[in-house]
Amino acid sequence: MIAMEVRKSSDVSLREFGCEQNLLSRPDGSASFVQGDTSVLAGMYGPAEVKVSKEIYDRATLEVLIQPKVGLPSVRERSLEQCVRETCEASLLSFLYPRSSLTLILQVVHDDGSLLSCLLNGACMALMDAGLPMSCLFCGVTCAINADGEIITDPTAAQEKQCRAILTFAIDSTDRKVMMSSTRGSFSVHELQECIAVCQKASEKLFKFYRDSVQRRYSKTV
Amino acid sequence: MAAGFKTAEPLEYHRSFLKEQCRSDGRELSEFRVTTLNIGSISTADGSALVKLGNTTVICGIKAELSNPTVEAPGKGYMVPNVDLPPLCSSRFRPGPPGEQAQAASQFIADIIESSEIIKTEDLCIERGKLCWVLYCDLLCLDHDGNLLDACVIALLAALQNTQLPEVTVSADTSLPEVNFEKKRGLKIHRHPVASSFGVFDKSIVIVDPTAEEESLLTSQLTVVTDEEERLCSMHKPGGSSLSGEKLQEVIGRAVVRQREVQILIGKVLQSVKTPQ
Numbered sequence: 001m002i003a004m005e006v007r008k009s010s011d012v013s014l015r016e017f018g019c020e021q022n023l024l025s026r027p028d029g030s031a032s033f034v035q036g037d038t039s040v041l042a043g044m045y046g047p048a049e050v051k052v053s054k055e056i057y058d059r060a061t062l063e064v065l066i067q068p069k070v071g072l073p074s075v076r077e078r079s080l081e082q083c084v085r086e087t088c089e090a091s092l093l094s095f096l097y098p099r100s101s102l103t104l105i106l107q108v109v110h111d112d113g114s115l116l117s118c119l120l121n122g123a124c125m126a127l128m129d130a131g132l133p134m135s136c137l138f139c140g141v142t143c144a145i146n147a148d149g150e151i152i153t154d155p156t157a158a159q160e161k162q163c164r165a166i167l168t169f170a171i172d173s174t175d176r177k178v179m180m181s182s183t184r185g186s187f188s189v190h191e192l193q194e195c196i197a198v199c200q201k202a203s204e205k206l207f208k209f210y211r212d213s214v215q216r217r218y219s220k221t222v
Numbered sequence: 223m224a225a226g227f228k229t230a231e232p233l234e235y236h237r238s239f240l241k242e243q244c245r246s247d248g249r250e251l252s253e254f255r256v257t258t259l260n261i262g263s264i265s266t267a268d269g270s271a272l273v274k275l276g277n278t279t280v281i282c283g284i285k286a287e288l289s290n291p292t293v294e295a296p297g298k299g300y301m302v303p304n305v306d307l308p309p310l311c312s313s314r315f316r317p318g319p320p321g322e323q324a325q326a327a328s329q330f331i332a333d334i335i336e337s338s339e340i341i342k343t344e345d346l347c348i349e350r351g352k353l354c355w356v357l358y359c360d361l362l363c364l365d366h367d368g369n370l371l372d373a374c375v376i377a378l379l380a381a382l383q384n385t386q387l388p389e390v391t392v393s394a395d396t397s398l399p400e401v402n403f404e405k406k407r408g409l410k411i412h413r414h415p416v417a418s419s420f421g422v423f424d425k426s427i428v429i430v431d432p433t434a435e436e437e438s439l440l441t442s443q444l445t446v447v448t449d450e451e452e453r454l455c456s457m458h459k460p461g462g463s464s465l466s467g468e469k470l471q472e473v474i475g476r477a478v479v480r481q482r483e484v485q486i487l488i489g490k491v492l493q494s495v496k497t498p499q
Contacts, residue, residue, distance in 0.1 A: 078322050079329035086461025090442065165337075170461070177464030181444075185337050186453045189474055196467065 012202045014141075014154045015114075019121075019213060021129040027105075029130025033122035035154060037112035040119050042126035046102035060097035062089050065105045066119065080116055084123055087170045087180045091124075093133040102132070113157040114142035116168045116182060121206065128214065137173040138180075139206040141199040142166065145187055151195055153202050167195045171203040173210075233439050240427055247433065252476055254418075254431045255369075257376070257484070259491045261384045269385025269409075273377040276433065277367035279311075282377035283360050284385050288399055291347060291354040299346020299354035303331040305361045305374060312366040312434070323370075330458060331361065331374055334447055338415035338455035341382065345410055348390050353399055355387060368433040371445050371458075375417040380488050384495070385409045413449045416484045417456075418477035420444045425463040430476060446477040450485060 015036030024030035027043035034040075047060055054061050064085040066077045088104065104126065106119050120140030127134060144155040144163035152159055160166055165185030172179045178196060187195075228235045228246075239246050249255070255276030264270035269284035291298060305327040307315050315321060320328075334340070346355040359381070361374045386406040393400050421432035421440040432440060442462020447455040454474070459465070465473075 075325045075329045075332075078325035082322060082326045083460045086442075088461070090462050090464075167457075172464050175464060175466075177466055178459070178470070179464045180461040181457045181459040183337070183454070183457045184333055186339075186449070186455045188453055189471075192454060192457065192470075192474075193467065196470075 012153050012198055012205075014202055014205060015156075017121075017206075017209065019125050019209075021125055021213070021217065027126075027130075029126045029128070029132070031122055031125035031129050032109075033118055033125055035114055035118045035121070036156060037110055038114055038118045039109040040115075040122040041107040041109055042119075042122040043105045043107075044102070044126040044130040044132075045105075046130070046132070047097040047100035048103070050099060050101035054101065055099045058095055058098050060092070060094040060100045060102050062092065062094065062102045062104065064088065064123075065103070067105065067107045069108045069111060080119065083116065083170075083180055083182050084119055087120060087138055088123055088127065090179055091134045091136050091138055091172065092127065093135055096133055111157065113155045113160045114168075116140060117142040117154070117170075120170050120180075124210070128210075135174075137207065137210055138170045139173070139203050139210070140168060140170050140180075141202045141206070142168045143195045143198055143202075145185070145191055145195070149191070151191075151198050153198060165191070167192070167199075169196060169199045171200055173207050176200050176203060232435065236423070236436065236439060240423060240429075245429065245436070249431075251428070252430045254480060254483075255433075257487060259376070259380055259487060261380055261491050261495050268387065269381045269383075271377045271380035271384060273373045273380065275369055275373045275376070275431070277365055278363075278369055278373050279365040280361055280363050280370070280373040280377045282374070282381040283362075284381050285358045285360070286385070286387055287356050287358065288348075288353060288390065288401075289356045291351060295343070296351040297347050298343035299348075299356060300343060301332075301335050301341075301346075301357045301359060303335060303359040303361065303378070304328050305331060305363070305370075307363050307366065307370075311363040314366075326460075327361075327370060327374060330371060330445075330456075331359070331378060334375060334415055334417070334456055335378075338413050338447065338449055340379065340411060340413055340415060341409055342412050348399070349392050353390070353392060355390075357382075357385070366434060368435075368437045369419045369431050372417045372419050372431065375415065375447065376484055376488070379411075379414060379416065379484075380491070382409055383411055383488060383492055413451075413455075414481070414485050414488075415447050415449045415455045416477075416481040417445050417447045418473075418480040420446070420473050420476075422463060422465065422469075428469055428473060444473060446474055448474070448477045448481045450481065452478050 029044035117140030170180035
């Protein structure tokens with residue numbers, strides 16, 4: 001039996017999360033996603049007119065804008081936008097809307113850790129609310145490795161500061177494989193595999209939540 | 223005739239090569255392009271390096287300036303990386319403020335510097351709370367033929383190993399810094415992170431070091447940064463089709479081998495620069 005260098009937390013625990021859809025009147029789809037104290041508001045416009053310079057002849061052009069709570073978007077937001085945009089593009093059936101634009105705007109309402117995963121979850125809920133066809137759903141899970149080697153899922157900002165590595169993964173709903181990965185800090189290969197396994201387990205809870213919320217919304221009460 | 227087919231159906235063109243387990247430029251699926259390195263070419267910079275990865279050319283210049291340390295970290299200096307993609311390197315980039323790719327690359331380099339602890343920022347501190355070194359790392363892409371991030375990381379690592387900082391003392395009477403340009407010391411490099419980029423074709427075939435035309439056809443891209451202790455400093459996969467656990471393992475294995483190759487290359491070039499002196 002190989003001794004594991006990483007001690008797993010006995011149960012994958014996520015902070016209390018909640019979501020509200022269709023809360024804004026102007027966007028075609030909107031959602032608010034809350035994970036503990038981290039809160040994000042997403043608005044989706046599209047399919048709509050696209051600038052000729054940006055149009056793609058066979059697919060829709062997806063643009064993601066992330067607005068921080070304070071100040072103007074900086075280099076850090078651009079890197080988050082790239083991650084969210086490429087994840088959404090992989091799951092959207094964008095070839096159904098050639099020469100159109102899809103604009104996703106994410107507003108950070110409060111950042112208390114695990115921001116990128118909250119942005120991904122908000123984005124997925126907004127895309128669902130807009131009724132855009134997708135090949136799979138995705139969810140974001142963040143885990144952090146602290147100085148003792150323990151893995152903490154869905155860390156708060158205070159926990160993130162003390163950890164030596166923070167890993168965020170986007171997991172797809174069909175095969176539970178890793179769609180997007182963004183990491184900070186250094187870690188071993190074994191720790192990476194542990195984190196992926198933990199995040200895949202945590203994604204089960206999120207996908208069940210997606211299913212329940214859609215079921216509740218569209219089921220008719222007699 | 224092949225040129226016509228390549229323009230009309232680029233995906234099918236590349237697929238026909240991948241079926242034979244090779245690529246359109248004759249490389250194997252897991253073969254990197256020829257890496258050339260030139261160190262110390264910019265005499266006005268404190269450290270510099272030019273890297274050519276096939277046709278992709280990136281030059282890194284390091285300028286050191288004196289500054290006050292930040293309030294959050296009074297005992298540390300800091301590094302400010304910036305990746306610039308001018309219209310010179312590719313027709314995709316227009317003149318004006320940095321686009322998304324340049325900004326995302328700058329953020330990636332900043333994260334690598336922080337995650338890998340390539341240099342200990344405490345070494346950049348001259349006097350706690352009062353004076354420290356700031357290293358401005360400017361990475362300029364001269365030719366973008368795919369795999370920008372790998373070239374940037376190699377250029378940064380080589381330029382840092384080439385950087386010479388003059389000795390600075392704070393004079394007791396005037397409490398002003400006194401720079402002694404005669405005495406120069408190199409930077410102590412703590413870790414040697416090297417990036418390896420991979421691309422996934424048709425959601426299943428993994429290729430190493432994609433060129434610009436291959437990059438436009440990939441379903442997903444992945445960059446793994448490892449250091450000499452085989453620790454992962456970054457696993458950057460900005461979306462795209464999903465990847466299974468086994469493929470990830472193979473990819474990390476290849477990245478570790480590449481790290482050793484590049485470290486040996488940089489070591490050899492630094493030796494050759496030092497020996498004539």
